[in-house]
Amino acid sequence: MDVLREFDPWRDPLCTCPPKLSLNPYTGCDHACVYCYITSYIPRAFECRPKTDLISRLRRDIEKVREGTLVSMSNSSDPYPHIERNLGLTRECLKLLSQKDLRVQIITKSDLVVRDLDLLSKMRSVVSFTLTTLDPLVSKRLEPGAPPPERRLKALRKLTEAGLPVTVRLDPVILGLNDDEIERIVRSVAGVGAKHVTSSTFKPRPDSWHRIKLKFPKVARELEPLYFEFGTKHRSSFYLPSHLREELMKRVRDACIANGLTFSSCREGLKKISTGDSCDGTHLIE
Numbered sequence: 001m002d003v004l005r006e007f008d009p010w011r012d013p014l015c016t017c018p019p020k021l022s023l024n025p026y027t028g029c030d031h032a033c034v035y036c037y038i039t040s041y042i043p044r045a046f047e048c049r050p051k052t053d054l055i056s057r058l059r060r061d062i063e064k065v066r067e068g069t070l071v072s073m074s075n076s077s078d079p080y081p082h083i084e085r086n087l088g089l090t091r092e093c094l095k096l097l098s099q100k101d102l103r104v105q106i107i108t109k110s111d112l113v114v115r116d117l118d119l120l121s122k123m124r125s126v127v128s129f130t131l132t133t134l135d136p137l138v139s140k141r142l143e144p145g146a147p148p149p150e151r152r153l154k155a156l157r158k159l160t161e162a163g164l165p166v167t168v169r170l171d172p173v174i175l176g177l178n179d180d181e182i183e184r185i186v187r188s189v190a191g192v193g194a195k196h197v198t199s200s201t202f203k204p205r206p207d208s209w210h211r212i213k214l215k216f217p218k219v220a221r222e223l224e225p226l227y228f229e230f231g232t233k234h235r236s237s238f239y240l241p242s243h244l245r246e247e248l249m250k251r252v253r254d255a256c257i258a259n260g261l262t263f264s265s266c267r268e269g270l271k272k273i274s275t276g277d278s279c280d281g282t283h284l285i286e
């Protein structure tokens with residue numbers, strides 16, 4: 001297949017996602033998150049450009065997949081970058097996917113997803129909003145191209161009020177930067193109807209670490225020994241010591257339990273503390 005690819009994050013044994021296909025309408029992403037890892041493998045990663053001939057390529061791929069197959073949009077970009085407002089490529093993809101009755105997972109930071117509520121509500125779908133902070137100033141520094149948290153929460157509420165299952169990615173949790181917000185974030189997303197939270201600690205690669213050092217030097221100074229002296233390296237990413245990761249993820253889990261949400265962690269090797277039926281929230285698709 002061509003644009004529908006097996007979701008397979010470098011055959012990482014820590015990934016516990018159910019089988020799914022990945023579809024990125026765009027190459028690169030203009031949300032330009034400081035912690036983003038796509039800069040380690042996509043050239044000019046923060047310059048978002050549409051995939052060439054995407055719609056005809058997708059039409060050909062769809063012929064080859066079975067009804068009910070799970071398609072995840074997107075994993076190396078946001079399906080709702082700024083140019084989507086005019087280009088409508090993601091919307092065209094959704095129209096095609098709906099004709100074959102494929103299940104769809106949307107992963108986004110953009111409230112533009114609400115535009116496609118008409119399509120999503122007729123499909124078997126779940127929307128996952130990433131929310132890392134409730135503070136608009138921190139968000140502006142951390143995810144400079146993405147809509148502020150308040151707009152994401154409003155969009156989340158609109159989707160849940162329309163009956164769509166919505167999950168949240170509290171991802172990444174960066175110790176010393178946003179971990180003090182864990183409980184507030186979970187309470188807020190529960191208040192607007194989210195059903196599940198997937199969370200993960202920050203796992204820097206050299207490029208994202210460099211950006212964190214530039215944007216948040218004080219936080220980076222505190223974190224440096226934790227990652228590079230006492231932590232571990234897994235593939236190309238650096239991990240905090242396991243007791244710290246488990247502590248952080250347990251705080252997210254406990255906040256979820258207190259607010260009636262299910263919880264899972266992403267690529268932490270902590271399946272034992274999950275309470276959800278899938279790590280990515282796709283179990284919520286009908």
Ligand code: SF4
Binds near residue numbers: 031035038076109143
């Ligand atoms: S929205 Fe996702 S893909 Fe886009 S820059 Fe942020 S982390 Fe990277």
